[in-house]
Amino acid sequence: MAQFPGRSPTSVAMRRIQAELNEWLLHPPEGCRLESFEPLLNWVILVQGPENSPAPGLPRLYDGELFRLAINFGDHYPLEPPEVLFVPPSPVHPHIYSNGHICLDILYDGRNGGWSPALTVNKIALSLRSMLASNTNKARPAGDMDYCQRTRGRSPKQTNWEFDDDKV
């Protein structure tokens, strides 16, 4: 009992992902739909552009748009964050690059990152929806083209991100 012979590293990750999948199917976050979860380590989520505007009188920037979010879990999930990126075309947003890389601290671990194993895909999806819902400037980040060129073929987890505090 105390030796856990059956619990290889991968099975820890798989059990957790399965638990998140069950929870998602029971209570999917608003405006999100799981398009695919096969294999279990690679999810694709359909994210609806929020219908509401960030404040009364402001335009609804993403109403009617639909985005695809790719979630790729690693063997060390949830100790390490999954790779999360939009499948291009990504939402036009000051923190989202046109290659789908997202500048949001909870998606990364390490020096500046804010990932913790207490987070779930459900919470990630909600954060991204709220990041879109609160945006007032439908524009790409500064240096978008340069960044996409430099990071071609690389995971966003290989970027050394810097984050503004609590501003989405």
Place this chain on the structure above:
Amino acid sequence: MSQTGSQSPDRVSTISTWQQQPDNIVDGAESRPTVSVGEHSLASVGEAGPEQKSEQVTSERPTDEQILAQENQIKAEEAQRHSLIGGIEPLSALAKEYEAGSSVFVNKIKTVEASYRAIRRARGDGNCFFRSFVFAYMEQLVNLQDLPERNRVVTCIRQWEKKLVEAGFEQLVFEDPQMIIIDQLNSLGTLDPLKVSVLESNMLDAELANQVVMYFRMLTSAAIQLRADFFAPFIMGMTDEGLTVEQFRRRCVEPMGEESDHVHIVALTDALQVPVRVVYLDRSLNVMAGGFGGGDSSAQVNHHDFIPETAPSAATATAKPLIPRVHLLYRPGHYDILYPI
């Protein structure tokens, strides 16, 4: 915070890396990746706005790959030097490290030797407090076959289930790690009880051991949340930024690898009702009371007992929780396990 006293002159150095974050936030610009000046960005000079040109002048910053490679190398070197949890070593092994250096340390280690026979090291990966605490506590339960204490702590952990959910954690993020911990505890008193050798191998298994660390980080975070009014002023005062309780939990408690400070220790010892003694081994020459080591102030070693605040109803019945169950050695930025004589 009555328990924490003021006996750790180096506590500032234990405040973890977020203290440096303000330096990393570039001129209040939109958040963005570090603009690295390497062959790639030079190739795009033609399109670069004024912002990027100025960075080329000012910066010899390493590229993202270099920074990440260096971070990984540091981690790998530490992993090679120390396993997640080491074997039991005599304190003389620790003294050897300082023979060429500070005589203050050597003298202080002699003082520690009067009360402690051995040390067990934890890897310096930012999780050393949690790892040392859990290992020392469980090892003691195993060695003493202390079933009443086992029963108490298993009940305590089960009672935290509801409080973790109240503090915002989904059941699915803590149920597996909680089961890993309770399964090990519950094997005590059965025909196949947990042995120290098995505990060692479980805590050397990165995935299992880190699940355990992860659970106690969540428990600590929940304990801080449930006494937010109590902790808020201490958390506020720890940095120039004046972190809120919520920010502190999210940045400094829940992520793996974030170092522990007094707030973490107070919260965890309270949550589990397990008293802890921390012995401070640092360069300072102390004249403060509360230490041990006799007249020579250069060899005096301070310690601090983190005594849980017992619930009012239990206060009369339990004089027992006042005796430290876990003894830790603190060197600036790092915790290891101590074994009393």
